[in-house]
Amino acid sequence: DADVTQTPRNRITKTGKRIMLECSQTKGHDRMYWYRQDPGLGLRLIYYSFDVKDINKGEISDGYSVSRQAQAKFSLSLESAIPNQTALYFCATSDRASNTEAFFGQGTRLTVV
Amino acid sequence: ILNVEQSPQSLHVQEGDSTNFTCSFPSSNFYALHWYRWETAKSPEALFVMTLNGDEKKKGRISATLNTKEGYSYLYIKGSQPEDSATYLCAFQAGGSYIPTFGRGTSLIVHP
Numbered sequence: 001d002a003d004v005t006q007t008p009r010n011r012i013t014k015t016g017k018r019i020m021l022e023c024s025q026t027k028g029h030d031r032m033y034w035y036r037q038d039p040g041l042g043l044r045l046i047y048y049s050f051d052v053k054d055i056n057k058g059e060i061s062d063g064y065s066v067s068r069q070a071q072a073k074f075s076l077s078l079e080s081a082i083p084n085q086t087a088l089y090f091c092a093t094s095d096r097a098s099n100t101e102a103f104f105g106q107g108t109r110l111t112v113v
Numbered sequence: 114i115l116n117v118e119q120s121p122q123s124l125h126v127q128e129g130d131s132t133n134f135t136c137s138f139p140s141s142n143f144y145a146l147h148w149y150r151w152e153t154a155k156s157p158e159a160l161f162v163m164t165l166n167g168d169e170k171k172k173g174r175i176s177a178t179l180n181t182k183e184g185y186s187y188l189y190i191k192g193s194q195p196e197d198s199a200t201y202l203c204a205f206q207a208g209g210s211y212i213p214t215f216g217r218g219t220s221l222i223v224h225p
Contacts, residue, residue, distance in 0.1 A: 004156075033212075033213075035215070040122075040217065041217060042202065042215045042216055042217035042218055043157075043202065043204075043215040044215075045212060045214070048212060058212070090156070090157075094213075099144065099145040099162055099164050099206065099211075100162065101147055101149075101159030101162050102147070102149075102157075102159070102204070102213055103159075104156035104157050104158075105156060106155075106156055107156060
């Protein structure tokens, strides 16, 4: 089983619908991140959380919200999906020690039609 | 928004060629620089985390160097193999925030 698990892996949804992407991890890491990948644009940070009570906006948080339900769970919501939110979404985790690498989930490919 | 640049954007080489690419990042407030390898349909996986100016890291045929004073890191692949084909990402961590900021990646294709 993967250490960082994202569900669903693929999703097609309609404009205006609410959708939630879920991330869970078994690594025991405090820090969790949501990134979005668009062709030619690399990984851009949407939200991050350094512990259960800590939620912070990233570079491109507009149109998204998150919930850190537990140390192991970090969900990303699109309240009203729009076509330009079509992208590959990655959840990642890292240890409390600041200079350790991030571990990524398998990614969720979201298409908004 | 921190400026992390990678070049070239893509690279095609023949099997056996050695290659290198660059990651440029702010030279002030440096904390750490990461390199990741991202194969198609998989998740990015860390290659190296580098924290000290002059750091050199090596894993098999892949190595990396770090110059924090001038704000760049090089990734080298010696004797490229088709299985090295992937996108190579670097991520910069600034002191204070510690959030990894990624470059756009270098796509490497190694032709047999």
